[in-house]
Amino acid sequence: MTVFQFSSPAWMVCPVILPLIAGLFCFLFSHRTFAIALAAALANLLVVCLLTGQLLVFGPMRCHMGGWQPPLGITLRTDGPALLMLLMTAVTGLAITLYAKGYFSYRISDPRRAGRHQRQQRYFWPLWMLLLAGLNGLFLSNDVFNVYVTLELIGISAASLAALSGKPASLLASFRYLLVSLLGSLTYLLGIVFLYRSNGVLDLDLLQNLAANGLGIRTALALMSVGLLLKTALFPLHFWLPPAHANALAPVSAILSALVVKGSFYMLFRFWFETFQSTITLPALNFMGFLGAVAVLWGAVQAIRQHRLKLMVAYSTVSQLGYLFIAFPLAGVDGGIPVWSIVIFMALAHACAKSAMFMAAGTVFLHLGHDRIKDLSGVRASLPITVFAYGIAGVSLMGLPPSGGFVGKWLLLTASLGSSQWWWALVVITGSLLASIYVFRVMSRLFVIPEGFPLKKSEPHFRLLEWPAMVLALISLFLGLAASWPLYILAHGTTTLAKVFAGGLP
Amino acid sequence: MSRTGKNHKRLDGFQRLLLLFVICMVVLLGYIIWSTPGSKPVLTGAVAQMQEYSGVESPVTAVLLNFRGYDTLLEVMVLLLAVIGTWSLTEAFFPVQRSEISPVQMGAVRLLAPVMCLVAAYLVWQGSHLAGGAFQGGAILGAAGVLMLVTELPALRTIPVLPLRIGLVFGPLFFAGIALICLLFTGDLLGYPKGAGGWLILLIETACAISIGLTLALLFAGGRPDKEFIWKNNP
Numbered sequence: 149m150t151v152f153q154f155s156s157p158a159w160m161v162c163p164v165i166l167p168l169i170a171g172l173f174c175f176l177f178s179h180r181t182f183a184i185a186l187a188a189a190l191a192n193l194l195v196v197c198l199l200t201g202q203l204l205v206f207g208p209m210r211c212h213m214g215g216w217q218p219p220l221g222i223t224l225r226t227d228g229p230a231l232l233m234l235l236m237t238a239v240t241g242l243a244i245t246l247y248a249k250g251y252f253s254y255r256i257s258d259p260r261r262a263g264r265h266q267r268q269q270r271y272f273w274p275l276w277m278l279l280l281a282g283l284n285g286l287f288l289s290n291d292v293f294n295v296y297v298t299l300e301l302i303g304i305s306a307a308s309l310a311a312l313s314g315k316p317a318s319l320l321a322s323f324r325y326l327l328v329s330l331l332g333s334l335t336y337l338l339g340i341v342f343l344y345r346s347n348g349v350l351d352l353d354l355l356q357n358l359a360a361n362g363l364g365i366r367t368a369l370a371l372m373s374v375g376l377l378l379k380t381a382l383f384p385l386h387f388w389l390p391p392a393h394a395n396a397l398a399p400v401s402a403i404l405s406a407l408v409v410k411g412s413f414y415m416l417f418r419f420w421f422e423t424f425q426s427t428i429t430l431p432a433l434n435f436m437g438f439l440g441a442v443a444v445l446w447g448a449v450q451a452i453r454q455h456r457l458k459l460m461v462a463y464s465t466v467s468q469l470g471y472l473f474i475a476f477p478l479a480g481v482d483g484g485i486p487v488w489s490i491v492i493f494m495a496l497a498h499a500c501a502k503s504a505m506f507m508a509a510g511t512v513f514l515h516l517g518h519d520r521i522k523d524l525s526g527v528r529a530s531l532p533i534t535v536f537a538y539g540i541a542g543v544s545l546m547g548l549p550p551s552g553g554f555v556g557k558w559l560l561l562t563a564s565l566g567s568s569q570w571w572w573a574l575v576v577i578t579g580s581l582l583a584s585i586y587v588f589r590v591m592s593r594l595f596v597i598p599e600g601f602p603l604k605k606s607e608p609h610f611r612l613l614e615w616p617a618m619v620l621a622l623i624s625l626f627l628g629l630a631a632s633w634p635l636y637i638l639a640h641g642t643t644t645l646a647k648v649f650a651g652g653l654p
Numbered sequence: 655m656s657r658t659g660k661n662h663k664r665l666d667g668f669q670r671l672l673l674l675f676v677i678c679m680v681v682l683l684g685y686i687i688w689s690t691p692g693s694k695p696v697l698t699g700a701v702a703q704m705q706e707y708s709g710v711e712s713p714v715t716a717v718l719l720n721f722r723g724y725d726t727l728l729e730v731m732v733l734l735l736a737v738i739g740t741w742s743l744t745e746a747f748f749p750v751q752r753s754e755i756s757p758v759q760m761g762a763v764r765l766l767a768p769v770m771c772l773v774a775a776y777l778v779w780q781g782s783h784l785a786g787g788a789f790q791g792g793a794i795l796g797a798a799g800v801l802m803l804v805t806e807l808p809a810l811r812t813i814p815v816l817p818l819r820i821g822l823v824f825g826p827l828f829f830a831g832i833a834l835i836c837l838l839f840t841g842d843l844l845g846y847p848k849g850a851g852g853w854l855i856l857l858i859e860t861a862c863a864i865s866i867g868l869t870l871a872l873l874f875a876g877g878r879p880d881k882e883f884i885w886k887n888n889p
Binding site: 176 | 689693695720722731734736742743819840842843845846
């Protein structure tokens with residue numbers, strides 16, 4: 149059948165439909181839910197690899213749902229950025245699936261609260277699978293209204309996941325998260341109303357061709373951007389993020405910090421640099437860069453001030469998200485600076501490093517029963533792999549070579565100096581220094597073993613708890629060495645940025 | 655706002671500022687809507703043009719279930735997600751029955767519930783040519799469920815969990831299954847084969863209406879029906 153041919157664009161629906169059906173089955177059955185979820189995560193990774201191969205052979209592709217061409221129907225499309233985000237989601241998602249299995253098995257093995265943890269696991273799998281489907285749908289979508297639907301899917305499942313731990317603090321934080329997320333969705337929807345009123349179409353390609361610099365379009369873009377910024381938690385709209393991410397279960401924190409905020413950011417970026425590029429002005433770009441710079445510094449300072457490990461990691465997310473926005477003003481300059489590559493690269497590196505860090509923090513929490521930073525000494529003795537993973541992820545967050553974070557920051561620095569906007573470079577360097585403070589503050593405790601510290605033996609379930617974090621941390625480390633691969637995919641997928649990275653790597 | 659009630663809190667400075675900001679935004683948005691011209695309806699024409707190929711006569715149903723069926727598939731998932739999220743949070747609260755159900759109430763439910771099911775079925779069928787469809791029919795079914803829930807029928811406590819789960823998943827799974835089968839046969843997700851669009855849409859709508867009705871009623875129940883709770887009433 150033609151559907152199964154390598155060149156068929158129909159493969160594109162698999163990253164959405166597979167997790168969707170897996171989620172339904174995970175809800176229906178009470179046994180073997182992990183097997184279903186793992187199968188879906190693996191199949192998702194395989195399909196995304198196939199799509200990448202397709203992209204490298206055939207270039208960007210479109211798939212019309214139901215065979216209806218736009219403006220009538222909905223279109224999915226693959227191109228470089230979309231595929232890199234899909235790859236990021238698939239790899240991180242697989243690691244998180246494995247980690248979650250280890251996490252729940254470990255907690256259920258404790259007989260005191262086994263019932264509660266079994267219930268949490270019962271609902272974790274369908275929610276996570278539907279979230280995965282929503283994220284993949286968002287990255288593939290080429291239709292503003294379809295993006296809204298996927299944002300709903302992501303928002304509701306993410307808020308439910310954040311509330312899963314059931315503690316009062318997490319209930320409060322996730323309720324606030326839900327309200328913020330709904331407010332963001334509605335603002336986005338209001339933007340679509342303006343867009344549809346002034347243009348009459350919803351397809352992104354058509355909008356790109358039609359988009360004039362009218363008042364209606366500008367209003368629509370402003371509303372949609374505010375909605376997405378609220379979901380991305382850019383300073384000063386970040387207030388909901390640290391409590392929601394820090395109080396969730398460890399695998400959920402990893403999902404929220406690594407993937408969910410990237411979804412809305414990705415869409416924002418597409419709107420600003422692809423669909424509505426002609427509408428964007430330099431002051432707007434500078435404003436976003438300014439907010440990003442404040443986020444970098446403010447998030448890092450807050451991270452340094454925290455007493456709990458998970459809160460520190462959550463504030464570090466606020467800080468790291470800022471870097472993505474510093475790239476905005478650098479794109480407006482002449483000279484074709486590859487803004488896609490900077491941003492996507494930073495997002496990839498951050499997704500791997502941050503999920504590894506949240507997993508490590510979760511494992512430490514399980515092991516000690518708390519995550520107070522000043523009492524973390526001696527963990528290295530019983531959790532060597534986890535502590536090592538934390539260290540490597542920290543290297544990427546600080547931006548030391550050869551990590552992916554280093555390459556991203558190096559690109560930012562060269563871009564800002566090359567366009568003689570040195571103040572952004574200053575922010576990047578200061579942010580990295582602050583990051584090294586908050587990373588080392590924890591690391592110095594983790595690596596020290598006080599005298600007379602009792603050496604515990606590792607527990608049986610710990611392999612699944614430790615290795616996924618380690619693998620992700622290593623990926624984030626070696627992303628810098630293999631930087632030409634993702635950039636090659638990017639260059640293949642976007643015609644406008646064909647000359648991405650002709651200059652070679654540092 | 656009233657300044658008489660002592661318990662009634664007055665707005666503080668920040669809230670006043672916020673109110674002013676919101677009013678300014680509303681005025682601004684109103685001005686923008688008033689001053690920008692609307693575009694010619696591109697989509698309305700396209701829908702009318704393709705209507706005969708969609709298999710249904712109602713343009714709304716054609717858009718929802720055929721032209722933009724993928725959106726609707728995801729929307730149905732969002733509804734299911736709401737139930738999963740609620741179930742993950744808390745158990746349904748069924749108060750212990752204190753007295754007999756009043757015969758008037760019982761009689762009303764006995765009369766209304768079957769009629770509502772009939773109306774729901776009619777609405778789903780009507781969706782092919784007039785206003786109606788899965789969401790409308792499901793809403794009526796959900797209302798019937800809510801009616802039975804507020805009456806606290808004892809029979810509701812004995813519904814086992816598995817049929818509820820099956821009922822919830824049935825519609826979305828059926829929809830996704832049809833979408834995949836269409837993918838295999840025509841090469842397009844939800845690309846109905848020629849001539850089959852009409853009855854496939856009716857089947858999908860029927861399946862989804864049942865699940866949507868159950869979803870809405872269970873959202874009203876407000877939590878998962880735990881075995882220990884359903885089987886024996888906690889004091």
